[in-house]
Structure formats: C-alpha cells, structure tokens
Amino acid sequence: NAGVMQNPRHLVRRRGQEARLRCSPMKGHSHVYWYRQLPEEGLKFMVYLQKENIIDESGMPKERFSAEFPKEGPSILRIQQVVRGDSAAYFCASSPQIGRTSGANVLTFGAGSRLTVL
Amino acid sequence: GQQVMQIPQYQHVQEGEDFTTYCNSSTTLSNIQWYKQRPGGHPVFLIQLVKSGEVKKQKRLTFQFGEAKKNSSLHITATQTTDVGTYFCAERSNTGKLIFGQGTTLQVKP
Numbered sequence: 001n002a003g004v005m006q007n008p009r010h011l012v013r014r015r016g017q018e019a020r021l022r023c024s025p026m027k028g029h030s031h032v033y034w035y036r037q038l039p040e041e042g043l044k045f046m047v048y049l050q051k052e053n054i055i056d057e058s059g060m061p062k063e064r065f066s067a068e069f070p071k072e073g074p075s076i077l078r079i080q081q082v083v084r085g086d087s088a089a090y091f092c093a094s095s096p097q098i099g100r101t102s103g104a105n106v107l108t109f110g111a112g113s114r115l116t117v118l
Numbered sequence: 119g120q121q122v123m124q125i126p127q128y129q130h131v132q133e134g135e136d137f138t139t140y141c142n143s144s145t146t147l148s149n150i151q152w153y154k155q156r157p158g159g160h161p162v163f164l165i166q167l168v169k170s171g172e173v174k175k176q177k178r179l180t181f182q183f184g185e186a187k188k189n190s191s192l193h194i195t196a197t198q199t200t201d202v203g204t205y206f207c208a209e210r211s212n213t214g215k216l217i218f219g220q221g222t223t224l225q226v227k228p
Contacts, residue, residue, distance in 0.1 A: 041220075043161065111160050
C-alpha cells in the first residue's frame with residue numbers, strides 16, 4: 001500500500017523556466033493538498049483539490065502557479081517562469097474524505113519535492 | 119481568517135527534561151491535529167483531538183484539548199534525542215483544508 005508519491009524529489013531550474021511537480025495520492029484517497037515550506041519556516045497552504053475540482057485555492061499566488069488533479073493520473077503543481085523566491089520544499093498530502101468521522105481529514109504527506117531556482 | 123498561533127517557536131532542552139508546545143486559536147475549533155516533522159523529513163500525523171477537555175497519551179507524549187476548544191498542548195516527558203524535530207498543530211478550516219501553526223522546533227542536547 002504505497003503512500004503518497006511525489007516526484008521529482010529534487011528539481012533544479014533556472015529563472016524563467018517551468019517547474020512541474022507531481023503527486024500521486026494514497027490508494028483510496030480522493031483529496032489532495034499542496035503546501036509550500038521555506039527553509040526554517042512552517043507549512044503554508046496552497047491549494048486543495050478533489051478529482052477534476054479545485055476546492056480551495058486561497059493560498060495560491062495569483063500568477064504563475066496552477067494546480068490540477070485530473071480524472072486519471074497524478075495531481076500536478078505547475079510553476080511558470082520560476083524566480084529565486086520559488087525555491088522551497090513543496091509537500092503534497094492526501095486524505096480519504098472530509099467529514100465528521102474520525103480520521104476523515106487526517107493528512108498523509110509525501111516526502112516532498114525540493115525546488116531550487118538558480 | 120482562521121489562524122492558529124503556536125508557541126514557542128524554538129525550544130532547546132537537555133535530554134531528560136520535559137517539553138511543552140502550545141497552540142491557541144481565536145475561534146472555536148472543531149478538532150485539532152498534531153504532526154511531527156523530523157529534520158529533512160516530511161510531516162507525520164501524530165494525533166487528532168475532537169472533544170472538549172480531551173486528553174490523549176502516546177507513551178511519553180500527552181495531548182490536551184482545552185475545555186473551550188480554543189487551545190491545545192503537546193507535552194513530552196523526559197525528552198530523548200529521537201524527539202528532535204518540529205511539532206505542528208493544525209486546524210481544519212470551513213472548506214476542509216488544514217491550516218498549520220508556525221511549529222515549535224525542539225532541539226535535545228544529549
């Protein structure tokens with residue numbers, strides 16, 4: 001029972017290039033969350049998705065960032081025209097559902113994708 | 119908006135000493151979760167508290183949820199070097215996302 005799989009684990013991009021980060025949720029999980037973590041800082045919420053739907057993107061920068069979770073395949077966080085300030089660890093997490101039942105909203109995190117922008 | 123405040127930001131203790139981190143919210147929480155992130159690692163779920171005044175224990179870790187459901191604490195008794203890491207509390211927002219506190223980074227000197 002594979003956990004949350006993220007790739008690539010490490011990604012180096014030059015300023016102006018595009019970064020695409022992929023996340024496959026745990027089997028049976030239909031909710032995906034993306035968080036960004038700068039060095040020595042906390043987890044900043046970016047976006048929350050279900051299959052083919054964006055539920056909450058209140059943490060996404062207005063420009064250059066987009067996320068999707070298609071019917072088939074992994075969730076993708078896309079950063080266009082990267083800048084040095086985008087260098088961070090990007091964590092994906094998944095959960096089975098949301099609701100009142102215990103464990104419904106517990107997140108399982110992937111190992112993260114560490115983006116370095118030169 | 120919703121926000122959980124977590125203190126302290128950093129804590130250095132001697133191995134064997136106790137450690138506590140606190141989480142406070144301006145709003146009543148439906149539940150609160152705690153996660154641990156080891157250096158260089160990813161957050162790992164520890165526990166979820168749902169009921170007012172709830173207390174849960176995991177070996178040397180004790181988790182409490184305030185009576186008013188506006189605060190929570192994590193207490194570690196007799197810290198060990200394996201306890202090193204950052205401890206985050208998290209609350210669930212109206213839309214279902216989890217909002218994390220700033221975290222408390224624990225360093226343990228052997």
